[in-house]
Amino acid sequence: MQCKKTCSIALSCLYVVGFLISCKVLLYEEKGETKEEKRAEEMFLRTHPVNETDLPLIFVGGMPRSGTTLMRTMLEAHQDIRCGPETHVLPWLLNQVHEWRRHEDKTHRLAEAGVEPNALDIAVSKFMLEIIKFHAAPALFYCNKDPLLLLDMIYLKKIFPNSKFIYMVRDGRASAHSIVSRTVTIVGVNVKSYRSVLEYWNRISQRMHRCCHELGEDSCLPVYYEQLVLQPVKTTKRIFEFLDIDWCTDVLHHEKHLNSTLSKFERSTDQVQKPLYLDALTSWFGKIPRDVEKDMPKIAPMLKTFGYDPSNPRPTYGEPDDFVLGKVHY
Numbered sequence: 001m002q003c004k005k006t007c008s009i010a011l012s013c014l015y016v017v018g019f020l021i022s023c024k025v026l027l028y029e030e031k032g033e034t035k036e037e038k039r040a041e042e043m044f045l046r047t048h049p050v051n052e053t054d055l056p057l058i059f060v061g062g063m064p065r066s067g068t069t070l071m072r073t074m075l076e077a078h079q080d081i082r083c084g085p086e087t088h089v090l091p092w093l094l095n096q097v098h099e100w101r102r103h104e105d106k107t108h109r110l111a112e113a114g115v116e117p118n119a120l121d122i123a124v125s126k127f128m129l130e131i132i133k134f135h136a137a138p139a140l141f142y143c144n145k146d147p148l149l150l151l152d153m154i155y156l157k158k159i160f161p162n163s164k165f166i167y168m169v170r171d172g173r174a175s176a177h178s179i180v181s182r183t184v185t186i187v188g189v190n191v192k193s194y195r196s197v198l199e200y201w202n203r204i205s206q207r208m209h210r211c212c213h214e215l216g217e218d219s220c221l222p223v224y225y226e227q228l229v230l231q232p233v234k235t236t237k238r239i240f241e242f243l244d245i246d247w248c249t250d251v252l253h254h255e256k257h258l259n260s261t262l263s264k265f266e267r268s269t270d271q272v273q274k275p276l277y278l279d280a281l282t283s284w285f286g287k288i289p290r291d292v293e294k295d296m297p298k299i300a301p302m303l304k305t306f307g308y309d310p311s312n313p314r315p316t317y318g319e320p321d322d323f324v325l326g327k328v329h330y
Contacts (some may be wrong), residue, residue: 028146035297039246046162047140053071053125054162057132058143058243063204064186066224069252071168072145074228074236077250077257083143084136090128090144096150097124125159131246138195141245151204153211157219159203164243167212170225171315172201172300173307194292198300205302224306226317229276235322252323272329276324 008267046056059071060083072083097120102104110120130142149156153165176197178184181192190196212220221242229234232252240247250257293300296310 043140049162052129053160055129055160055161055190056141056244057163057164058141058166058169059145059149059153060143060166061153061171062183062208063170063175064181065146065175066147066168066170067223067228068145068147068168070225071223071228072143073254074232074251075143077254078240078245078248079250080140080245081143082136082139082141083145084132086146087131087135087144091146091149092154093124093127095147098152105236121159123195128159133319141243143261148204149201150208150211151222153208153215157215158206163219164213165215165220166239166242166300167208167220167222168225169205169222169306171284171306171316172198172205172303173288173296173318174225174280174284177287181287194288194298195295198292198296202300204301207301209305216304226281228249229278229281230318230324231299231321232276237290252327276327278324290311 034057049055058075058081060068060075062068073080076083100110100116100120111118131141146169150165150167153167156163156165176194179186179191180194181198186197187199188313189200209222212222221239223235223239236251240251252291293313296303298308
């Protein structure tokens with residue numbers, strides 16, 4: 001008897017819930033709720049989660065001199081996104097975490113101290129959020145651009161489950177020339193040697209490519225620098241679709257929306273203050289030593305993986321779109 005009464009009450013509750021849902025649907029229809037209003041509600045829920053580690057963070061990275069600064073300034077031209085300059089401290093932090101976990105004796109020390117792996121992950125995520133959120137102005141969407149941080153994208157996805165990664169890819173020969181010609185400091189790499197820099201580019205590219213593939217297309221988007229420069233309209237629309245953020249034309253005019261987050265210590269700051277230009281696509285032509293060019297397929301096999309021709313010293317990357325033709329500075 002008691003069972004029948006309980007079932008009856010449950011059915012009544014379900015009926016009431018169903019009725020209320022129907023009323024809500026009818027109310028929305030009567031009020032004529034627009035797609036924009038629904039979109040705004042979804043956006044609010046995404047950007048104000050109960051747990052801050054569920055924020056939809058954006059990480060921009062790749063090999064240094066691969067267009068990461070251009071990408072982040074284009075993102076920041078959007079009114080809802082803020083990245084800020086490179087923090088430098090976050091890659092250092094993750095290196096320290098991995099250092100502790102690589103060595104068994106240090107892992108034991110943590111365990112003896114009662115510092116479980118999960119506790120360490122929570123602490124790291126809180127620390128990173130403080131840096132990312134408060135080293136520049138507030139916004140709906142926060143992004144970080146420490147290029148080599150994407151070496152740890154698997155771990156970052158673990159502690160920030162709703163994060164997404166924009167992986168900047170550029171012809172390694174162009175990146176190498178930019179590093180050598182600008183003497184960009186990279187620890188453990190002879191930045192005066194094209195061979196040494198290209199070998200480093202290949203190692204970094206292998207790891208990031210593998211991690212990006214492991215995360216899948218819903219979490220990691222490879223963006224080719226050449227496509228971003230030559231076809232910015234199509235490319236940025238694809239990026240914002242991936243991020244699930246409404247696209248706007250401001251991202252095509254990044255030089256008009258620069259803010260105080262540009263750092264004088266970042267080597268690309270002087271370049272991103274200009275409109276899009278094509279010089280960087282070909283500035284490396286004829287600059288790589290012949291012995292390095294001859295060994296290119298062996299030195300940098302990832303070139304072929306990304307679709308570049310390692311045997312062609314003067315490749316073409318495609319045609320500029322109408323926007324670039326009307327705007328670009330040659």
